[in-house]
Amino acid sequence: MPTSGASTELNDEDYERVNWLIQYLTDDLDSWLSSSIACCDSCYDDYVSKWPLAHTRKGGLQYQNMPAEAFYDGSRRVRGFLSETDFLRLLPYIACPNCGDSIGPNLFAFELPFDPADFEEDLRSLGDIARLAPFLVLTNSFAQAVKTEVEQLCSSIVADLPSGHTFRGRSVDAGSASATDFGPPPRSKTREGRYNHAGRPALYLAETSMTCWEECRRPHPPFSIATFVFTRPVKILDLSEPDEITEVMAALMYSNLAAAPSDGEGWDRPEYVLTRFVADCARIAGIDAIQYSSTRPGSGASLVLLDGSRFTDSVRITGIEIFPPRKGDYPRRRATA
Numbered sequence: 513m514p515t516s517g518a519s520t521e522l523n524d525e526d527y528e529r530v531n532w533l534i535q536y537l538t539d540d541l542d543s544w545l546s547s548s549i550a551c552c553d554s555c556y557d558d559y560v561s562k563w564p565l566a567h568t569r570k571g572g573l574q575y576q577n578m579p580a581e582a583f584y585d586g587s588r589r590v591r592g593f594l595s596e597t598d599f600l601r602l603l604p605y606i607a608c609p610n611c612g613d614s615i616g617p618n619l620f621a622f623e624l625p626f627d628p629a630d631f632e633e634d635l636r637s638l639g640d641i642a643r644l645a646p647f648l649v650l651t652n653s654f655a656q657a658v659k660t661e662v663e664q665l666c667s668s669i670v671a672d673l674p675s676g677h678t679f680r681g682r683s684v685d686a687g688s689a690s691a692t693d694f695g696p697p698p699r700s701k702t703r704e705g706r707y708n709h710a711g712r713p714a715l716y717l718a719e720t721s722m723t724c725w726e727e728c729r730r731p732h733p734p735f736s737i738a739t740f741v742f743t744r745p746v747k748i749l750d751l752s753e754p755d756e757i758t759e760v761m762a763a764l765m766y767s768n769l770a771a772a773p774s775d776g777e778g779w780d781r782p783e784y785v786l787t788r789f790v791a792d793c794a795r796i797a798g799i800d801a802i803q804y805s806s807t808r809p810g811s812g813a814s815l816v817l818l819d820g821s822r823f824t825d826s827v828r829i830t831g832i833e834i835f836p837p838r839k840g841d842y843p844r845r846r847a848t849a
């Protein structure tokens with residue numbers, strides 16, 4: 513919609529043009545990126561802090577932003593409607609859907625699979641109780657909805673033998689590493705993790721060796737990656753494609769309650785309370801593993817085998833290799849917004 517000042521600052525003709533511009537800009541973004549405008553320069557940080565997965569996932573905000581001029585060059589309907597001069601003159605009269613201020617000079621294209629306004633208050637109150645009294649999280653109505661949804665999702669999952677490989681990295685030299693190095697830590701050394709409680713080991717695996725390297729915070733040598741195959745059928749709750757699950761679960765997985773990157777080494781990990789809650793719901797429903805989007809920028813999916821004590825009868829290591837394969841092959845750091 514137009515900004516609040518558009519009707520008083522523009523003449524009737526330009527105000528009408530702004531309304532058409534909104535329509536054509538929406539059409540062009542939809543046909544180009546299957547997205548709409550998510551936020552603007554002034555509220556980008558706020559948006560990303562609320563929906564971190566919208567920033568980090570493939571095809572997310574980090575990759576789908578462009579200067580207004582670049583958008584104009586690639587647009588079809590907008591170019592056919594306005595000169596670049598008029599486009600840049602009228603663009604500031606379009607209101608950002610997140611904060612209401614005028615958008616520009618950059619366009620941030622992304623579309624959550626739900627209306628964020630429907631969930632922001634629920635997620636805020638859920639975060640409050642998770643930080644204040646995590647054992648009482650189920651007194652929150654949104655947490656109850658999450659539990660119901662996880663139970664429903666889990667009820668239709670059948671055990672299956674996953675095909676392909678998964679990966680796990682350790683700061684060890686491949687030449688002297690053994691399978692034991694790549695198993696879960698012992699109970700006495702297990703800290704709380706995104707999907708496990710302290711003292712309850714789980715096995716975290718990555719979809720690709722690159723995801724693994726990113727999840728391990730781009731470690732320096734020596735670093736090696738073990739390749740795993742599953743050896744028994746397992747029930748996997750797949751939350752790695754939030755666009756394909758229910759709105760309640762998608763909102764949780766996109767939110768800072770589930771997708772906040774954790775770089776701290778301390779014991780205070782409020783960002784893990786809700787994911788561990790989801791893991792508990794899944795455990796009770798008989799689920800063996802959860803697949804989820806990596807919280808590292810541009811990375812793929814990760815998978816956690818919830819019961820680390822079943823490591824030896826669930827997976828087998830088929831190889832251990834130093835990573836990256838040759839010295840100097842470190843992947844280049846991706847540009848960040």
Ligand SMILES: [Zn+2]
Pocket residue numbers: 551552553554555556608609610611612613
């Ligand atoms: Zn904004």
